[in-house]
Amino acid sequence: MPSAAPGGGKSSHRREAVARAALMRMCEAGDQVMGRLVEAQGAVDAFDRIRLHELPSEFVDEEMARARKQRRTFDAAKLISAWTNRLDSADPLTDLRIGEEQGGRLVVPGDVEWPTQLDDLETGQPLGLWLHGSADLRFSCLRSVGVVGARAATPYGTHVATEIAAGLSSAGWGVVSGGAYGIDGAAHRGALAGATPTVAVLACGADVCYPSGHQDLFAAIRKSGLIVSECPPGVRPTRARFLVRNRLIAALSRGTLVVEAALRSGALNTAAHALALKRHLGAVPGPITSLNSAGCHRLIRDAKATCVTSCEEMIDLVGVLGEEAAVEQGGPVVPHDVLSPNTRLVLDAVPARRGAGPATIATTAGVDLPTALSSLGSLAAAGYVERVPQGWRLRHTRNTRHSPSSSASG
Structure with missing residues (x-):
């Protein structure tokens, strides 16, 4: 490791970045033990302790207790050896220089660009x-x-x-x-x-x-x-x-x-x-x-x-609740959808072939006779139904004609 490791002549942020760059060379990404050491000691102190082959005794005790609870072993000396073996070839200052030369940058916790x-x-x-x-x-x-x-x-x-x-x-x-x-x-x-x-x-x-x-x-x-x-x-x-x-x-x-x-x-x-x-x-x-x-x-x-x-x-x-809700998806709007509830009931009660009188249609639809007559007039004006000698029936010449079976299938 070059002697240009984190030292007293650099700003605290620079020391932090160099220490973290070195630690990233020493351990695998996502190393939980290294993460706990950095959380407990800080990156600069963790780096210094690893270089000196000295982990804090309280940290070692906690890791051993955690290992026993998880029914695994923890060998502090073996871990330090693995980290320092990589440290010998680590050169964080060169990493930072090469990264910058290639158009890259290192961001660390505390930087403005770091995602919290x-x-x-x-x-x-x-x-x-x-x-x-x-x-x-x-x-x-x-x-x-x-x-x-x-x-x-x-x-x-x-x-x-x-x-x-x-x-x-x-x-x-x-x-x-x-x-x-x-x-x-x-x-x-x-x-x-x-x-x-x-x-x-x-x-x-x-x-x-x-x-x-x-x-x-x-x-x-x-x-x-x-x-x-x-x-x-x-x-x-x-x-x-x-x-x-x-x-x-x-x-x-x-x-x-x-x-x-x-x-x-x-x-x-x-x-x-x-x-x-x-x-x-x-x-x-x-x-x-x-x-x-x-x-x-x-x-x-x-x-x-x-x-x-x-x-x-x-x-x-x-998204934020109420601000970015998706539009409720539905089927295409057809003319039948814009009819009032009573008018739809009357339309459903009109026979497709043989005509029926207003009273019969009112009974089938479950509405009173005045409502049936009013609805039939509106439906006739819209081209849904037509008057025949037997009463009223669906108008077959309209492309959008309605039948009970087509309504049920939708």
């Missing part, structure tokens, strides 16, 4: 976040929705993710996703069609293009949105890092939407984080024969997720 909703992760919150892009992370996530799903997405899932993400972005809602193939990529592309920044949270360094086929997509996101990672520059993705990354997608957004997910899917891991954080969770239904939608269907059936079929419904789910 990450505090909900408690000791599991990231030590810092590396950002590449022009947008402001905090503002981009104030009104945002996480959109996740299968990598091997179907055309149906890709279409739905694109349409919903585009609608969210056009309505002023940011889209947070993981930058992967399939639903993630479709969500980012849809969001780029709108005016609101999209945020891609990666399981590798923010400077690493993974998957490689998304080079152009990531370039577009950097131009108007953000690439985000808690991994230092140059770090490659692993399966564990993907799973740990998912908690950030859930925490950054007000709610998560699962578009397609099999019963064993990383998207369901993100959904579990959303539920644990008490965030809203939506799921898009698919064909009952599609294995790619089986996970969504289970979330809906188990009442863990709300059924979502449009961007308006997702906004209704995550």
Whole structure:
């Protein structure tokens, strides 16, 4: 480790940033033990103690007690050894310099750009976040929705993710996703069609293009949105890092939407984080024969997720109550819908073929005779009924003619 580690000659903020950059090299993302140490001692002091191979005795006692309660072991010496082995090759000042040269920046808790909703992760919150892009992370996530799903997405899932993400972005809602193939990529592309920044949270360094086929997509996101990672520059993705990354997608957004997910899917891991954080969770239904939608269907059936079929419904789910409610969907308005209740009763009582007298129609409709006569006059003027020698019947020459069977089928 270079001697330019955190020292007394730098501002407190600079020392904090350098210490956190070093700690991010020393431990894996989401390391709960490191999180508890930083919470108890602060990043600068935690860094100094690890360098000296000295963890506070009270901290070690608490970790041992927690381990016994969870029926696992805790070896402080082994843990320090693992951290310091990485420390030997860590160079936080170089990380910060290279990050800045590549157009990136490191934000840490307390910075203006730091999203305070990450505090909900408690000791599991990231030590810092590396950002590449022009947008402001905090503002981009104030009104945002996480959109996740299968990598091997179907055309149906890709279409739905694109349409919903585009609608969210056009309505002023940011889209947070993981930058992967399939639903993630479709969500980012849809969001780029709108005016609101999209945020891609990666399981590798923010400077690493993974998957490689998304080079152009990531370039577009950097131009108007953000690439985000808690991994230092140059770090490659692993399966564990993907799973740990998912908690950030859930925490950054007000709610998560699962578009397609099999019963064993990383998207369901993100959904579990959303539920644990008490965030809203939506799921898009698919064909009952599609294995790619089986996970969504289970979330809906188990009442863990709300059924979502449009961007308006997702906004209704995550928006401020009463301010962003989705418009209630219904069938098309037909002329019959604008009739008064009594007039509809009379119309339903008019026979389709042979005529009937006003008294018979009144009895069938359950109204008095004056009401029946008044309604029949209005219906005749509107072209619904016509007078015949036997009384009144439905007018067959009108394209919008009504019959009891057509009414019942609607």
